[in-house]
Amino acid sequence: MGPMRRGRGGFRGQRGAGRRHNPTSRPSRPHPAPAPPPEPEHECEESSEEEEIDEEEEEEYVQPAVNAYQTLLKSLRVPEHSKRQPPRKRQKLSHVSDDEETEDQEEPESGEEDEDASENEDASENEDAAQQLLSEHQESLEPERERRDPFVLHFADPDENELSLRLKAIANNEWTTEKLNASGLGKCLLQVPATASGIQKRPTVKSTKDINLKPRLAENAANILGSFSDAEKALAPSIFEYQDVLFGGRTPQNAPRLRQMACLHALNHVFKTRDRVIKNNEKLSTHQDAEAEYRDQGFTRPKVLFLLETKQACVRAVDTITELCHFEQQENKKRFLDSFSAPEDKFSDDRPDDFRELFEGNDENEFRIGLKFTRKTMKLYSKFYNSDIIFGSALGLRRAIESGDPKKKDYDFLSSIELVIMEQADATVMQNWEHAEYVFSHLNLQPRDAHGCDFSRVRTWYLDGHSSHLRQTLVFSAYLTPQINALYNKHMKNIAGRIKCTPDYTNGVIESLTYTNIRQTFTRFTSATPPSDPDARFTFFNSALLPLITKTISSYSADASGGPGILVFIPSYLDFVRLRNSLVDADFSYASISEYTDATDVRKARSHFMSGRHSVLLYTGRAHHFHRYNIRGVKRVVFYGIPENPRFYEEVVGFVGKTMERGEAEKGDVWVRCAFSRWEVQALERVVGGKRVGRMVGDKGDTFDFV
Structure with missing residues (x-):
């Protein structure tokens, strides 16, 4: 961070307290509520020898390499022994951009002798010429292309x-x-x-050639990303113009391209920040302008934060960075791969592609790691306060903030984050969204300690407490939920603007179900406010759905194969606990599977349900998210609430369809019942389609059948 001193008391901890990874283990379980953890073992501890290496590497970031001003003046002065020689034609210096960082000057051409020229030309004329050429040279350092650079307009020199x-x-x-x-x-x-000024015309970005990239990134970016698709052309202007982006259409198919665009933008931002600091350090060291102020830094060095769900997702992001920019050295890469990576072949192809993308490889979800760049080197496991990019899960970063003395939380390493990339927000919702809210609430706060900061170099909007409004936030999700929308409304308030993209759900997944001969009934219950929704839902279940379940079980023939096969799908774990406790005195037998159920109990519950020993199976949404069980013996389904992930609805209804395929149930014996309130418009739209959801929420009738 320029001339900043290496701060004492910097964050040194990074090893998570999570379980050791076993490639054959099932996906990691969620954390329902944060608890003050033990202080994690420090993962970024370096030896004293490595500290010396760090200091040497940091010199190029802090110390100026050449005296450009003196070199230019020296090249323009006429030597004493040549004062009597005829003057040569002066040629204008070639334009040199900040990106190239060169001081190359064309050799002067020899001109014809001027017989009328004075042999005693005053040396001051040469000085004036030097000043004139210097002025031209300085103007050439900021060509029109750079003045239009979004980095300059948004961060370096905003109006x-x-x-x-x-x-x-x-x-x-x-x-x-x-x-x-x-x-x-x-x-x-x-x-x-x-x-x-209103909304300005959006620039056209057809390929990476239309992006103001550092030269060291341009060639690889053209080879890897090349031209953009129609959807990418709509997103790219917002991403590379520093607007906030909430994209609700992430899929396993478009995820690699989104990751490449985000990583390219992050690298470009880090390199431009770093190069500007180095250039200004050079100017200060040569005292070119003692009165000039160079506001080019934040309070701390880290500028980019990747919020990821698994260690394998972190490996993919780091691999993308190394593809986009070739580094001569990649320090600690083997250590990183040994700790973060695992073979991505745990699951068979019959598992859904979104499940395999999320949980293949190393699925540990508590981690954090720093990444630092020098001119030729990328170093993993750098200390947070010496890092340019921080990778971490929401849980891992929360543990980092809360480690040590609970009265002295260390969140200063997040004080100068200028770009946040959240890659799988929908998976974070299924894990524990409270961790993500905690991290965002600690972004861009005023630091408690100086950490060696040179406040004369800190940008004024940092000092004024406005950095959260200049931070860019990119959130990619498979679908949007109330929690993600709340994040958009509360934490994505960028001065450059924000864009929100929601996929087209005109038809919904109900139109594409493989099994179309299953009667599906949606019933709306009355709920006054969102906070009262859980109580209203529980009351509706006991008054309308539970009598239906009891009646079905009592009328079921004991001679029939299997049992009634009633699966109750409950999206929320809290609703699951409440419902399970209320059925303790029920007249029928039931089993339950949640995300916390032991594997042995899961096998027992599935077996007894399939055989008919248990008439009802309570099944949580997060259990399905983390395991995607294929449950047999399902003949009837009760959705306690509409699942946020529309694929869950499709897959659970598919349980009934497979039962019919095996000849274990007839068409007249199977049905699906769904309870919903008007506060579930988004989830309902993804299931039934946008052309129906308005009528289902607003009509006087409250029951809607699909066959």
Whole structure:
């Protein structure tokens, strides 16, 4: 971070307290509620020898390499022994961009002798010429392309008046909204702070050639990403223009391209920040302008935060970074792969592709690791305060903040984050969204300690406490939930604007079900407010659905094969516990499978349910998320609530269809019942389709049948 001293008391802990990875183990279980953990073992502890290496590497980031100003003046001065020689033609210096960082100068051409020229040309004329050429040279350092660079406009040199107006509009929650016609992205809304300038015309980004990239990234980016698809053309301007992005259409198919775009943007941002600091260090060391201020830093060095779900996802992100930028050295890479990577062949092809993408390889979900760049080296396991990029899970970062003395939480390493990339927000919701909220609530806070910061170099909007409104946040999710929407409304308030993309759910998954001969009934119950929804749902179940279950079981013939086969799907674990406890005195036998059920008990519950020994099976949404069990013997399904993931609805209804295929149930014996309230519009739309959801939520009738 420029001339900043290496701070004492920097964060040194990184080894998670999670379980050791076993490639044959089942996916990791969620953490229902945070608990103060023991202080984690430090993973970033380095030997004193490595500290010396760090200091040497840091010199290139802090110390100027050449005296450009003196070199230029020296090259322009006329030597004493040549004062009597005829003057040569002066040739203008070639344009040199910040990216190239060269001081190359074309050799002067020999000109014809001027017989009328004075042999006693005053040396001051040469000095004036030097100053003139120096001025031209300095102007060439900021060509028009750089002045239009989004990095310069958003971070390095924002317009103070426009910044003030946009911050005021954000404080008043005033946004100008525009609907975008984005092919392949569904419904896209662009919002910018409501100012006189309004929504500017979005740049056209057809390929990586249209992005202002550092030269060291341009060639690889062209080879790897190349031209963008129609959907990517709609997203790319927002990503590379530093707008917040909430994209609700992530799939295993488009995930690699999204990751490449995000990693390219992160690398470009880090390299531009780093190069600007080095150049300004050089200017300060040569005292070119003693009065000049160079506001080019934050409070701490880390600039990019990747919020990922598993260690294997971290490996994929690091691999993408190394593909986009070739480093001569990759320190600690073997150690990283040994700890974070595992063979991605744990599951058979009959498992859904989204499940395999999330849980293949190393599925540990408590980790954090720092990544540091020098000119030729990428170093993993760097200490947080010396890192450029931090990778971590929401749980791992929360443990890092809370480690040590609970009264002295260390979140200063997040104080200067300028880019957050959250790759699988839907998986975080299924894990424990509270951890993500905790991390976002500790981003861009004023640091408690200086950590060697040179405050004369800190950007003014950091000092004014506005850094959260200049931070860019990229959130990719398979679908949008109320929690993710709340994150968008609360923490994604960027002065550059924000874009929200929701896929087209005109038809819904119910239109594409393989089994179309199953009667599906949706019943709406009354719920006054979202907080009262759990109580209203429980009351409705006891008054309407439980009598139906009891009646079905009592009328079931004891001579029939198997049992009634009633599966009750419960999205929320808290609702599951409440419902399970209420059935203790029920007249029928039941089993339960949740995300915390032991493997032995799971096998027993599935076996007894399939044989008919248990009439009812309580099954949680998160159990299905983490294991994707294929449950046999299901003839009837009761959805206690609509699952947020529409694939869960499709797969659970598929249990009934497979039972019919095996000849274990007739068409008249199977049915599906779903309870929903008007607060589940998003989840309901993904299941029944946008063309029906309005009528189902707003009509006077409360029962809707699909056959």
